[in-house]
Amino acid sequence: MAPTIRVALIGLGHVGRGFLTLLLDKKEILAARYGLHIKLTAAADSSGAVLDAHGIDPALLLQHKVTHGGIGAFPYGGKPGLAAPDMVKRAKADVLLEASPVNLQSGQPALHCLRLALSQGWHAVLANKAPLVLAYQELSAAAAAQGKRLAFSATVCGALPVVNIGQRDHTAVRYTKIEGVFNSTSNFILTAMEAGKTYAEALHEAQVEGVAETDPSLDVDGWDTANKLTIIANSVLEFPCALRDVEVRGIRGIGLDDLRRARAQGEVIKLLAVALPLGDGYRLSVHPARLPLTHPLAGVNGWEMGVVWHTDIMGVQFAKVDERGPIPTAAAMLRDVINIHRGRR
Missing domain, CATH: 3.30.360.10 (Dihydrodipicolinate Reductase; domain 2)
Known part of the structure; x- marks a missing residue:
């Protein structure tokens, strides 16, 4: 059976939904080519969060997000009003995926979530530029201290591996x-x-x-x-x-x-x-x-x-x-998760 990486996703906008789409579309390639299964165990947007250590069905979450909006009302374990940092504290995951809206004034809530995730020994993959612009040295040092990866190829030109x-x-x-x-x-x-x-x-x-x-x-x-x-x-x-x-x-x-x-x-x-x-x-x-x-x-x-x-x-x-649309940026996040998996092996 393919090794599993558990991921927690913050942000269900275009890029976040694109990542869930790739989890579905590329499931067989991930297993056959990389020997990898990616399990979504938590997700959060501005309405709330959902957590399930056994795995959340990306297809159901996508359908709900498109038809009903906020995942706080997701019928399979949605928790309205649960903030992203609280989700990170409670989730069982190996990698935090940060795709929430850019906040260049304070970097929040993304910056707080990243600090929590790294302190808990998670890897982090970002599409959100703000935490890196505001606190790159701090976050890089925190990841190194834990022996974890801070990956962010999606933040510069999407899929282009600058x-x-x-x-x-x-x-x-x-x-x-x-x-x-x-x-x-x-x-x-x-x-x-x-x-x-x-x-x-x-x-x-x-x-x-x-x-x-x-x-x-x-x-x-x-x-x-x-x-x-x-x-x-x-x-x-x-x-x-x-x-x-x-x-x-x-x-x-x-x-x-x-x-x-x-x-x-x-x-x-x-x-x-x-x-x-x-x-x-x-x-x-x-x-x-x-x-x-x-x-x-x-x-x-x-x-x-x-x-x-x-x-x-x-x-x-x-x-x-x-590149047009959010899929290439989501694909860059997937690339970072795959490279983290390669590094673990």
Whole structure:
């Protein structure tokens, strides 16, 4: 019989539901290819929680969430009003999956839940960027002290393994520069504007497509990109920093004339994240940048995201992803759980 990893999931939004969908769709592959069974033993959203050490049926939970809403009213053990931290205290699990909404002011309740889970000897897998942006060094140290994994490949460009490649594959590398287009919403808007739409029209189209939130400020003002650059700096560059250390300027000031002028000169404008060596650390910035059409990131359009690593011994490497919807991000969380399983074996 395949070994079992017990997981507790916080957040049943698009990504959380996507993860449950993958548990159902990939059950046979997980067993056949990795010798793994993933058992959901607890889940929580803003309405409450459900706990069952014997396992919760993902199909039933998904059906309830889609048709009835909050899982506090789940007919098979739902506990209305039970907060996520209390669920973590009571759950029987090996891994905490954190996919709750981003709260960059305090990181809560995700940060409290992660502290509890790590103190209880669980691994942690995150799609939520806020705890890492606010407390990466603390959480990393707490996981190391317990001999557990803090995995978060889903937080930077979803399924594109930006963090994994940097941490695992770029061994003995010194970076001369890292550049990235890390936000699909702003990239979609700039691409639509290049096709002749105004900023307002492009933003509306992005909202209709489901790429942009009703309040798109986190994306278009550059802060989502800055969050991801902060995570890369701490985890890949091993440069302890906070969001305040990133110079940030978004795309609101970019107009049709700017894009047309750049194109006429053989360039394109992208919202660019850049890490450049500076003294013993790095200069981190997010800003609209004019890139020559020959630049790898110049061809990252629409929903796509991409990264270019400039290294001293492994050349210049480029990777991009075209991902739409929440499944690729959920798949990155699944990837982290599988890698935790591999490490245990």
